[in-house]
Amino acid sequence: MPPIVRRATGMGADGSANGFRLPRPGVTDVRPSPPPGTAAEELLSEDALLDLSLDLAGHDVADTLAALDGELIGLAKVKQRVREIAALLLIDRARRRFGLEASRPTMHMSFTGGPGTGKTTVALRMAQMLHALGYIRKPKVHTVTRDDLVGQFIGHTAPKTKEAIAKAAGGVLFIDEAYYLFRPENERDYGQEVIEILLQEMENERASLVVIFAGYPDRMDRFFSANPGLSSRVAHHLEFSDYTHAELLGIAELMVAEQNFRFDAAAHAAFAQYLTVRMRRPRFSNARSVRNAIDRCRLRQAARLVAAARPLSRDDLITLCDRDVFGSSVFAEPEPEVLASPCRTD
Numbered sequence: 509m510p511p512i513v514r515r516a517t518g519m520g521a522d523g524s525a526n527g528f529r530l531p532r533p534g535v536t537d538v539r540p541s542p543p544p545g546t547a548a549e550e551l552l553s554e555d556a557l558l559d560l561s562l563d564l565a566g567h568d569v570a571d572t573l574a575a576l577d578g579e580l581i582g583l584a585k586v587k588q589r590v591r592e593i594a595a596l597l598l599i600d601r602a603r604r605r606f607g608l609e610a611s612r613p614t615m616h617m618s619f620t621g622g623p624g625t626g627k628t629t630v631a632l633r634m635a636q637m638l639h640a641l642g643y644i645r646k647p648k649v650h651t652v653t654r655d656d657l658v659g660q661f662i663g664h665t666a667p668k669t670k671e672a673i674a675k676a677a678g679g680v681l682f683i684d685e686a687y688y689l690f691r692p693e694n695e696r697d698y699g700q701e702v703i704e705i706l707l708q709e710m711e712n713e714r715a716s717l718v719v720i721f722a723g724y725p726d727r728m729d730r731f732f733s734a735n736p737g738l739s740s741r742v743a744h745h746l747e748f749s750d751y752t753h754a755e756l757l758g759i760a761e762l763m764v765a766e767q768n769f770r771f772d773a774a775a776h777a778a779f780a781q782y783l784t785v786r787m788r789r790p791r792f793s794n795a796r797s798v799r800n801a802i803d804r805c806r807l808r809q810a811a812r813l814v815a816a817a818r819p820l821s822r823d824d825l826i827t828l829c830d831r832d833v834f835g836s837s838v839f840a841e842p843e844p845e846v847l848a849s850p851c852r853t854d
């Protein structure tokens with residue numbers, strides 16, 4: 509049972525950046541508090557004061573927000589919305605402790621953004637956070653696309669959709685490229701049946717199912733305008749912008765460091781040039797392209813080290829040099845200043 513205390517404290521009373529990093533006075537047990545409204549909870553009297561810092565769910569939320577900050581560069585607007593959603597649910601829990609009835613906040617969402625902008629990654633963190641706050645029963649995301657929901661023949665769609673919903677029940681159903689469910693040009697398309705089933709499920713509180721519709725912004729806008737019933741049940745629209753050059757470079761550094769590599773100074777400059785060229789090319793996919801580019805740098809580093817045929821130091825194994833970057837096909841027709849300088853291991 510969450511403890512009762514005499515003095516109220518606001519979120520962020522410890523001066524924390526995210527407002528959820530709260531002191532843990534003498535607390536060693538970090539299990540989530542029981543979900544509001546369960547038998548384990550006792551109603552507070554009208555004149556009681558509730559200290560949010562002692563709601564253990566708040567600590568799990570703080571950890572999730574810190575993980576989000578640490579693993580994702582940029583995305584300030586998205587992170588802000590995630591914090592607002594956390595605050596809403598934390599306050600909803602607090603209100604319930606006083607017996608203040610209100611409808612359960614709607615948590616169905618849409619994540620719109622270009623490829624590789626972090627939608628799937630944020631969905632996983634969102635599930636952890638909603639679970640910590642007792643909103644869903646499991647911190648799991650079940651990802652589906654049109655093919656997982658729509659059947660090929662009459663009578664096949666409903667069972668398929670219900671099966672997907674059953675798998676996601678108690679957690680998050682993440683519908684990637686959701687606009688493929690709706691094909692206005694084909695009146696008999698079974699996608700419409702999926703939408704109708706989803707509409708019912710999204711209203712059903714007992715299912716404790718959160719649906720996240722994800723996809724590229726322009727098509728999602730059209731999808732929601734064509735399906736106002738869905739749109740009105742989606743409470744939170746999170747927009748994931750394309751990353752700037754500086755953010756992509758930051759993402760590259762983070763990814764390299766996470767894998768115990770580092771760019772030397774020349775490789776860093778080379779990667780900055782690589783990004784400038786790559787961002788203009790077709791099928792650029794933000795952070796996903798960065799991850800792929802780093803994987804290929806590792807391939808070239810490995811080939812370079814093996815070809816060097818000499819004893820290797822730890823430093824050799826860690827370091828990506830400019831040649832590992834300039835080997836990319838993006839530089840197939842390099843401008844003169846883009847030519848690689850020789851690497852130490854040559």
Ligand SMILES: Nc1ncnc2c1ncn2[C@@H]1O[C@H](COP(=O)(O)OP(=O)(O)OP(=O)(O)O)[C@@H](O)[C@H]1O
Pocket residue numbers: 579580581582583621622623624625626627628629630759762793795796799
């Ligand atoms: N802001 C970021 N900082 C660091 N890494 C990031 C960031 N955004 C995305 N990534 C990384 O980039 C990769 C792609 O991200 P993710 O799969 O979440 O994108 P997505 O928006 O779901 O892409 P898609 O639309 O193609 O499904 C992942 O490895 C993720 O960890």
Ligand SMILES: [Mg+2]
Pocket residue numbers: 627628629684
């Ligand atoms: Mg994704």
